[in-house]
Amino acid sequence: xxxxxxxxxxxxxxxxxxxxxxxxxxxxxxxxxxxxxxxxxxxxxxxxxxxxxxxxxxxxxxxxxxxxxxxxxxxxxxxxxxxxxxxxxxxxxxxxxxxxxxxxxxxxxxxxxxxxxxxxxxxxxxxxxxxxxxxxxxxxxxxxxxxxxxxxxxxxxxxxxxxxxxxxxxxxxxxxxxxxxxxxxxxxxxxxxxxxxxxxxxxxxxxxxxxxxxxxxxxxxxxxxxxxxxxxxxxxxxxxxxxxxxxxxxxxxxxxxxxx
Numbered sequence: 058x059x060x061x062x063x064x065x066x067x068x069x070x071x072x073x074x075x076x077x078x079x080x081x082x083x084x085x086x087x088x089x090x091x092x093x094x095x096x097x098x099x100x101x102x103x104x105x106x107x108x109x110x111x112x113x114x115x116x117x118x119x120x121x122x123x124x125x126x127x128x129x130x131x132x133x134x135x136x137x138x139x140x141x142x143x144x145x146x147x148x149x150x151x152x153x154x155x156x157x158x159x160x161x162x163x164x165x166x167x168x169x170x171x172x173x174x175x176x177x178x179x180x181x182x183x184x185x186x187x188x189x190x191x192x193x194x195x196x197x198x199x200x201x202x203x204x205x206x207x208x209x210x211x212x213x214x215x216x217x218x219x220x221x222x223x224x225x226x227x228x229x230x231x232x233x234x235x236x237x238x239x240x241x242x243x244x245x246x247x248x249x250x251x252x253x254x255x256x257x258x259x260x261x262x263x264x265x266x267x268x269x270x271x272x273x274x275x276x277x278x279x280x281x282x283x284x285x286x287x288x289x290x291x292x293x294x295x296x297x298x299x300x301x302x303x304x305x306x307x308x309x310x311x312x313x314x315x316x317x
Contacts, residue, residue, distance in 0.1 A: 069094075077101075077296065079108035086112035095138070099124045100238070100298030106135055107237065114138045119157070120145070121298060123206060125228055129157035144206060149180050149189045153204070163204050170201040178204075194222070214243050216255065219280050226255070229276040233269060236261045238292050241283060242305050256309055257283030260291055287312045 064071040072089070076082045082105050086093060094116040097105070102119060106128075114136050119129075120143040129140050144163050145151040152171075153163040165171060168183025171191075178195035181188040194207040208222030223241050230239035239259040261269055270286055293304035 075296070079105045079110060083110060083112040086114050091115060094118060096120065098122060098298035099128065100294060102132055103128055103231075104237075106131055110135055112136065116141070118143060123208075123224065123228075124157050125232065126157055126161070127232065133158055146191060146193075149185045149191065152180055152185075152191070161205060162198065163206060165202045165204070171195065171197050171204055172201050173197055214255065214281075216280050219278060221278070221281050226257075226277060226281055230257060230259060230269075230273060232276070233261075233272045235264045236269065238294075240292055240300055240305060241281075242309050244309060245306075254284045255281060256312070257286045258289050258292060258305075258308060258312075259286065261288055264288075285312070 063069060070089070072085055074081070074085055076085055082095070082097075082101075086095065092115040095114050096118045098121045099119055100122070102117070102124070115138055117132055117136065117138045117140040119140065124140075124142050129142070132138065132140050140157055142155050142157045143151055144153045144155075151166060152169060153165045155161070155163045165180075166183060169180055169185060170182045171178060171180045173179070173195075174188075178191040178193060178197065179188050180191055193209055194213065196205040196207060198204055208224040212223035214221055214223060223243070226241045227239060230236060230241065233239075237260045239257065239261075242256045242258070244256060257273075259269055266286055266288055269288070270282070273286070274282060289308070292300055293308060294300050
């Protein structure tokens, strides 16, 4: 919706370039007259900022995955921008927004209302004509126009009787200084076993497995510590920044075959 409807309704100019490398983003911003809005994913935003982003911009809109408050604050400090985040899904389109540096609470778009039904989050109203199930763990607040997002329903894992979210674990791994990217993975055999263990992959140039493990242990419950933790040069992300489960499964199989 943002890339098609917003330019049509506002008369804005939309660049058709495929901006992937950080330097390309800087150059495109400098070529464009103010005010400018950069639509980006958390994965690309982190890479851009850590490369030494120098371009100033008025607005940043992040989508496709939850953004940490620390990364949002870094983005605003480095670029001078006001950062907004969008929550949505294929089934319902854009659902809510938040100023990530100001609050963890999401605010539904006008006309939309969320509620819980049988332990599942539902949304309807506005552009969502029929009650639609959301595939996330959501804590609805007040009149249903505000909520907290706790992770994907499919991301919930149960290890030794303890529950956690893969999204939360990924956030803690990537928050370690020196870790450029990272992801947890629950092998299929671990899903069927109460004693199964998680795996994790990290892109952390200059750090050893023992260093990353020690820093991670101080951030998460010991039951969710990955065995093994594998250091890789890069994760098999798509150009949008998404990390397909199939690609992660193949990476895990390759690591286990190599004796990780």
